[in-house]
Each structure stands twice: as structure tokens, then as C-alpha cells.
Amino acid sequence: MNHVFTLFVLTSIAASGQGPISDSARMANIHVLVTDGWGNPVSEAMVQLKPMGGWGSPRWIRYPKESRITIPPGAYVVSVDANGFRKYADIGDFSAGKSFVPLSLVVADIETPEPDRQPSLIGRVARALLTNPPFWIRIVGINSGDARNIEIDDTGTFAIPHLLPGRYMVFVMNAGVLKDSRIVEVRSISKEIEIDAPEKALPE
Structure with missing residues (x-):
């Protein structure tokens, strides 16, 4: 593929x-x-x-x-x-x-009749980080050019499908303001993460 x-x-x-x-x-x-x-x-x-x-x-x-x-x-x-x-x-x-x-x-999968596996990143964001809508996740591949914006729903959850394995920077955004950032590793299976409020808030 x-x-x-x-x-x-x-x-x-x-x-x-x-x-x-x-x-x-x-x-x-x-x-x-x-x-x-x-x-x-x-x-x-x-x-x-x-x-x-x-x-x-x-x-x-x-x-x-x-x-x-x-x-x-x-x-x-x-x-x-x-x-x-x-x-x-x-x-x-x-x-x-x-x-x-x-x-x-990206490392090639073993040849099988099944399509290539593309993992998803599924997460939940702490309510304390969601103060000024709209809320979204921006994800950027550290070694690749993959960059996306995904909306966070009313329950604080998000899902980013069809990723390629690698390291990503994940940013939590509120109305254009950065609320949290972290590095996440996504491998060949889907990954779930919890994004809690940091002990010290980021400067706005």
C-alpha cells in the first residue's frame, strides 16, 4: 500500500x-x-x-x-x-x-491477504483542560509529515484513526490556546491515552 x-x-x-x-x-x-x-x-x-x-x-x-x-x-x-x-x-x-x-x-507488514494495519490513537482529556471551546487535538509526526486536527467531543474523548507507527507530538487546544503537549508513541496496535491536567499550567 x-x-x-x-x-x-x-x-x-x-x-x-x-x-x-x-x-x-x-x-x-x-x-x-x-x-x-x-x-x-x-x-x-x-x-x-x-x-x-x-x-x-x-x-x-x-x-x-x-x-x-x-x-x-x-x-x-x-x-x-x-x-x-x-x-x-x-x-x-x-x-x-x-x-x-x-x-x-514505514516498516512493511508481512505479506498477507489482509490489508495493512493502521493503528488509532484514542484518548480522553481531563475536564480541567477544557475551559474555552472549541476544543481539539493537534497531532504531528515527529519523524513524518503527518499532521492532523481532531475535535474533542463533549465527554472529553477523541479518536485519531489510520496512523502510521512512530512518535507524535500531541497538543490539546482550546480556542487556539495551547493547554497541554506531550510525546506519544504509536505502534502497530491502537493506543489509548489519558491526558490529565499538568501540575503547572502552561502560560497563555
């Missing part, structure tokens, strides 16, 4: 000085890091950057022997093949300058 997520690209563009811009300054300089959902390094992977719209040929990175590549700016389909991991596919829009691209892979 292929999974497509939001690709976070950290980009820095060098300020141009006086005089004409060199050809190298007009290019996108990509640095990739390939890990699993827990931040562990992947020993070997093939990363492909395929221009969208058919305007150029695909480029390859043989990771980790290679981790950097220079390409024309533009939108690319980024895909990763690595033994023992599910195929990764995403879209990246790279501008001129330096871009750091973390790529998080």
Missing part, C-alpha cells in the same frame, strides 16, 4: 549580492535524510525525484552513499524504495537554494 503525506521541506535561500546570479545559485540543492518512523537510520534506499508535468527526466539518489543532489527548481514527485519498508511517495516543491528533506519510512 502506498501512502502519501505532506512533505515538510526546510528551505533557506541565500541572499544575492551585487552582480549577476550564478547558474548554481539558480538551482535547488537538496539534502535528504531517510529514517524509519522512530528516527532510526535506513541502511540503504533509492530516492527518486521525478519532475511533475513531464518537463524533465527523473533524478536518483542512492542513499546513503549519496544524500545530496542539485536539481532545477520546481515540483517533483519524491518516491523512496527500501528493502523491508513500504514504498514512500510524496510531492515536494523546491525553490532555488538549500533544502533539507527528511523522509520517514
Whole structure:
């Protein structure tokens, strides 16, 4: 099963000085890091950057022997093949300058007729943290680009389905104000958590 997520690209563009811009300054300089959902390094992977719209040929990175590549700016389909991991596919829009691209892979399940298991995160939030509606949970993958917002119901419970195994930051929000944050590990089975009020309230 292929999974497509939001690709976070950290980009820095060098300020141009006086005089004409060199050809190298007009290019996108990509640095990739390939890990699993827990931040562990992947020993070997093939990363492909395929221009969208058919305007150029695909480029390859043989990771980790290679981790950097220079390409024309533009939108690319980024895909990763690595033994023992599910195929990764995403879209990246790279501008001129330096871009750091973390790529998080998911361990492949054993081949069975059953669909891949995707765990859920189910939780209950203490009433003391729910003071100013609307209430919601924001969850962000630490090593992946998965980010979602899920409403907390009137009983203080929430459920986030179809997650990939890995570490996540979980934020409790009240009308845009952060009330609590914590790191949660989600593995191959669904996880239940209780979010109690902290001993010391977060500054608003």
C-alpha cells in the first residue's frame, strides 16, 4: 500500500549580492535524510525525484552513499524504495537554494491477504483542560509529515484513526490556546491515552 503525506521541506535561500546570479545559485540543492518512523537510520534506499508535468527526466539518489543532489527548481514527485519498508511517495516543491528533506519510512507488514494495519490513537482529556471551546487535538509526526486536527467531543474523548507507527507530538487546544503537549508513541496496535491536567499550567 502506498501512502502519501505532506512533505515538510526546510528551505533557506541565500541572499544575492551585487552582480549577476550564478547558474548554481539558480538551482535547488537538496539534502535528504531517510529514517524509519522512530528516527532510526535506513541502511540503504533509492530516492527518486521525478519532475511533475513531464518537463524533465527523473533524478536518483542512492542513499546513503549519496544524500545530496542539485536539481532545477520546481515540483517533483519524491518516491523512496527500501528493502523491508513500504514504498514512500510524496510531492515536494523546491525553490532555488538549500533544502533539507527528511523522509520517514514505514516498516512493511508481512505479506498477507489482509490489508495493512493502521493503528488509532484514542484518548480522553481531563475536564480541567477544557475551559474555552472549541476544543481539539493537534497531532504531528515527529519523524513524518503527518499532521492532523481532531475535535474533542463533549465527554472529553477523541479518536485519531489510520496512523502510521512512530512518535507524535500531541497538543490539546482550546480556542487556539495551547493547554497541554506531550510525546506519544504509536505502534502497530491502537493506543489509548489519558491526558490529565499538568501540575503547572502552561502560560497563555
